[in-house]
Amino acid sequence: MKLKFHDRxxxxxxxxxxxxxxxxxxxxxxxxxYPTKNIRMIVPISVGGSTDVMARLxxxxxxxxxxxxxxxxxxxxxxTIIGTEQLSKSPPDGYTLMTVAMEFSIQPSLQKVPYDPIKxxxxxxxxxxxxxxFSCHPSIPINxxxxxxxxxxxxxxxITFASSGNGSANHLAGLLFQSLTKTQLNHIPYKGAxxxxxxxxxxxxxxxxxxxxxxxxxxxxxxIRAIASTGxxxxxxxxxxxxxxESGVKEFILTGFTLVLAPAATPRDIITKINHEIYLSLxxxxxxxxxxxxxxxxxxxxxxxxTKFIANEIQKWAPVIRSxxxxxx
Numbered sequence: 001m002k003l004k005f006h007d008r009x010x011x012x013x014x015x016x017x018x019x020x021x022x023x024x025x026x027x028x029x030x031x032x033x034y035p036t037k038n039i040r041m042i043v044p045i046s047v048g049g050s051t052d053v054m055a056r057l058x059x060x061x062x063x064x065x066x067x068x069x070x071x072x073x074x075x076x077x078x079x080t081i082i083g084t085e086q087l088s089k090s091p092p093d094g095y096t097l098m099t100v101a102m103e104f105s106i107q108p109s110l111q112k113v114p115y116d117p118i119k120x121x122x123x124x125x126x127x128x129x130x131x132x133x134f135s136c137h138p139s140i141p142i143n144x145x146x147x148x149x150x151x152x153x154x155x156x157x158x159i160t161f162a163s164s165g166n167g168s169a170n171h172l173a174g175l176l177f178q179s180l181t182k183t184q185l186n187h188i189p190y191k192g193a194x195x196x197x198x199x200x201x202x203x204x205x206x207x208x209x210x211x212x213x214x215x216x217x218x219x220x221x222x223x224i225r226a227i228a229s230t231g232x233x234x235x236x237x238x239x240x241x242x243x244x245x246e247s248g249v250k251e252f253i254l255t256g257f258t259l260v261l262a263p264a265a266t267p268r269d270i271i272t273k274i275n276h277e278i279y280l281s282l283x284x285x286x287x288x289x290x291x292x293x294x295x296x297x298x299x300x301x302x303x304x305x306x307t308k309f310i311a312n313e314i315q316k317w318a319p320v321i322r323s324x325x326x327x328x329x
Contacts, residue, residue: 034094034270038069042098044083046076048194049164050211050294054127054258055099057290061281070097076192079107079167081114088115092122092263094270099127102169102256105313109321110167117314122266123306125275126299127258127282128291131231132173133215134244135224136207137200145228145247148207152183160186162200162208164193172317173209173230173254175326180249200224211256212237212295230254237295257299257313259306271303 039062043055052074059070075083080103090096108117115121134145142148152159163171166189178185188205190196197214199205201223210224212235218224219238228244229235232253244252260278262271281287282298291298301309320326 034273035066035068037095038071039066039094040096041070041072042083042087042096043072043074044076044080044098044100044103045074045164046192046194047074048197048214049192050130050213050256050296051099051101051258052194053213053294054296057287058099058127058260058278058281061284061287062277065277065280076165079103079110079165079171081107085114087261087263088120090263092265092267094262094266094274097124097260097262097274099258099260101258102172102313103167104259105310106169106172106317106321107167108314109318110172110327118307118311120264122262122264122271123303123310124260124262124271125278125303126301126306126309127260127278128296129255129257129299130212130294130296131229131235131255132170132209133212133219133226133235133238133241134177134207134228134230135200135210135215135219135226137203137205138222138225139203140206140225142227145242145244145249148227149181149183149248152181152185156184157186159183159207160188160205162188162190162196162205164196165189165191168193169254169256170196170209170211172321172326176254176320177209177244177249177252179326180251209254216293216295235295237293257309259310275303 041055041059043052045051055072059072062070075086087096087098107113136142142151161174163174171187171189174185174187190199193211193214196208197210200208201218215224216237219226226238226241228247229241230244234241234243279300282300288298
């Protein structure tokens with residue numbers, strides 16, 4: 001018996017609907033059973049930086065909620081490119097995630113990266129927002145940003161500033177500060193924020209743009225001195241510290257963030273589940289108190305808002321970097 005044309009179309013439609021339903025059901029089942037093994041959380045910087053601290057805080061919460069270990073794995077190097085490239089090549093199964101910060105949005109404008117910063121990743125949520133302290137060693141004879149500018153202009157290329165690596169957020173901050181204040185500083189890159197912070201405390205270098213979360217303990221212990229903060233408004237954790245903007249460099253405003261992402265093509269149901277679990281983590285009073293003590297504010301955005309946010313960040317920094325002539329050393 002021959003099938004009529006419209007009968008064949010009905011069979012084809014039924015076939016495609018069946019396949020789509022099967023795939024959807026299969027993904028649903030995977031998401032329902034997920035996770036069944038340990039999850040790896042890549043951090044593309046060395047141990048001790050604020051991104052590392054945030055990754056460990058959220059991983060601990062997820063471990064408690066999901067019933068499997070969420071293990072932090074530091075993969076520093078090349079201004080976060082090494083760890084980020086590794087994530088882009090990882091299986092999109094929800095078992096490899098990554099916590100990133102502002103460097104993720106900077107690198108594509110500073111140098112050629114071996115991945116597409118939007119297409120190669122699935123953005124899960126924004127964890128936090130925060131700012132930096134302009135921190136110096138106590139031996140530096142300054143109390144204000146104006147003092148520092150005068151000192152730097154009297155000693156071109158002598159005053160040193162540390163960063164967590166070429167192309168890092170605090171490297172960009174230093175270059176932008178030079179551009180706006182017309183000073184000439186000596187950049188010293190380190191392999192991560194941790195080693196850079198140790199260099200500052202020891203007096204090996206003169207100053208750096210330190211994450212509030214990693215600097216605040218040392219500031220309170222008088223091991224380093226906070227001269228100013230980089231946000232539009234003063235930090236809640238140390239409101240006595242003025243901003244760079246109000247200290248005379250009006251154009252200088254720099255805020256940081258942390259995000260969690262996964263490889264592109266990670267099933268949507270798994271992305272949704274991780275987003276929900278992280279959102280619940282960020283609602284924890286104990287975690288909120290910890291973040292506030294570090295000068296950070298919890299966010300917990302949707303995947304869609306997070307994707308739009310990071311795309312805007314990349315677009316925002318590109319013309320700034322070009323116009324200032326900022327490049328990796």
